[in-house]
Amino acid sequence: GESVGLHLPTLSVQEGDNSIINCAYSNSASDYFIWYKQESGKGPQFIIDIRSNMDKRQGQRVTVLLNKTVKHLSLQIAATQPGDSAVYFCAENMVRAGGTSYGKLTFGQGTILTVHP
């Protein structure tokens, strides 16, 4: 199940289940929303992005949903595997006028995903 408290939110699932990780963002002016995965002892790894004019984007085993009305972003992982265990961060990015990304990422607090075999 999922819990939110003084510590990072955690999500525990069984191998093969689908996982849904949620994120509330703050800046309505953000142009891109991104999911990163950080495994223990490693730097964050880019998973998938979605532009603000879209509401859904699919990748390999992952789907990102964007609800701008309630400023909510979610990451769905299909058939979750033990290798998916990590901390997942959502991030926001605003594009400079003219289309060049600022490169300034603002990360959310993160969710710990634990996958049990």
Add this chain to the structure above:
Amino acid sequence: DTEVTQTPKHLVMGMTNKKSLKCEQHMGHRAMYWYKQKAKKPPELMFVYSYEKLSINESVPSRFSPECPNSSLLNLHLHALQPEDSALYLCASSFRDRGYEQYFGPGTRLTVT
């Protein structure tokens, strides 16, 4: 080569020491970044370099001094740090027009005693 390398992996320094962190990438990325990450917290942006020029400084104290000698290298010079500066320092790079897709190194674990 899709890797960002960082050295050293671990660093312990006293408050009067001067040390440097090094980051290298050979992906042709022209934007490079320094982040600070405390335990159980998200990465926080410190500096952004674009085409070897400093483009963003997130009000970082002057005891942290970044340097970009060329398009592949990024350094972070450290001097007179405080114990609260102990953290994981992450370097990242990206294509300049895809700044939301950043490639991160494994980080340098810094302890200030």
